[in-house]
Amino acid sequence: MLSTDQRFISILLCPACKAAGLRAEQESLACGKCRAVFPVKNGVPFLIHKELLQQYEQYNKEIESPVNKLKTLIKKMPWLFQFLTYAIGSISYFGWSPKKALKKIYKEGELKNKIIINIGSGIKAIHREVINLDIFPFENVGLVTDATKLPIQDNSVDMVITESTLEHIPDAELAIREICRVVKPGGYVYISIPFLMPFHASPNDYVRLTNEGIKHKFAIFEPQRIGMNGGPASALISLLMHFLALPFSIISTSLYNFMTYIFMAILSPLRVFDLVFYLFPRSTDAAAMTYFIGKKKE
Ligand SMILES: [Zn+2]
DSSP: OOTTSHHHHTTBBOTTTOOBOEEEETTEEEETTTOOEEEEETTEEEEOOHHHHHHHHHHHHHHTSHHHHHHHHHHTSHHHHHHHHHHHOSOOOOSOOHHHHHHHHSOGGGGGGSOEEEETOTTOOSOTTEEEEESSOOTTOOEEEOTTSOOBOTTOEEEEEEESOGGGSTTHHHHHHHHHHHEEEEEEEEEEEESSOOOOOSSOOOOOOOHHHHHHHTTTEEEEEEEEEEOHHHHHHHHHHHHHHGGGGGTOHHHHHHHHHHHHHHHGGGGHHHHHHTTOGGGGGGOSEEEEEEEEOO
């Protein structure tokens, strides 16, 4: 589904006054109640509150750091970004991906009638029927909005996916509450978040959760599957690449950042150990990243 599909627009709320019934006009969405107008640029609605525009300035400053500049550049080339993540990344991703979860939950033909959103998608396109939401208008993003103030009606979405995003939201609690609010009873969530992973700014980093932590935060969802998306080997690589790069930080922060990537590339083959660790249930105790698939209680 596209974000400009009438079925999706009909569940949206005005970010300013929370009224339902946004009207699609030429290159904008208009609120019939408070008359606020929100731009639609190249088919992408920007449903953000005025306050957020100030936050944008702060984000833009953070994005100016060399590492984030490089990340932004790489993110303009989705294929390269995906390749680098899988080829020389620190995380093994042997657990269920959102793509696999979608396949297990829905039949292919069902997907076009479902409203499925990926919050904090970045450039990643999981499936053409999934609507990507992000605070930045990256490539493949269908709706620019704030995860802590979703302009979406209660109980209106079939599935929410959010991968490695909650840790980057200053107030993750608010985003979690929003996710719980918008999913229909009987609908699903796929949540992934780091557990044992060093600080990684994108553009900033605030929080970690254990398996039990996610279960608790999403208690209104019946757990369907809980697992790890990067095992103890991934956690070790992530820590070691910082450990080894740390001495370089005395000379320069840029060199330190650069060296973490060099050590990540060198250490990345160790991820193969995670394949074995998947056989041991207790390996989640030291997982780099944890995920949760839940079904909202009726
Ligand atoms: Zn309004």
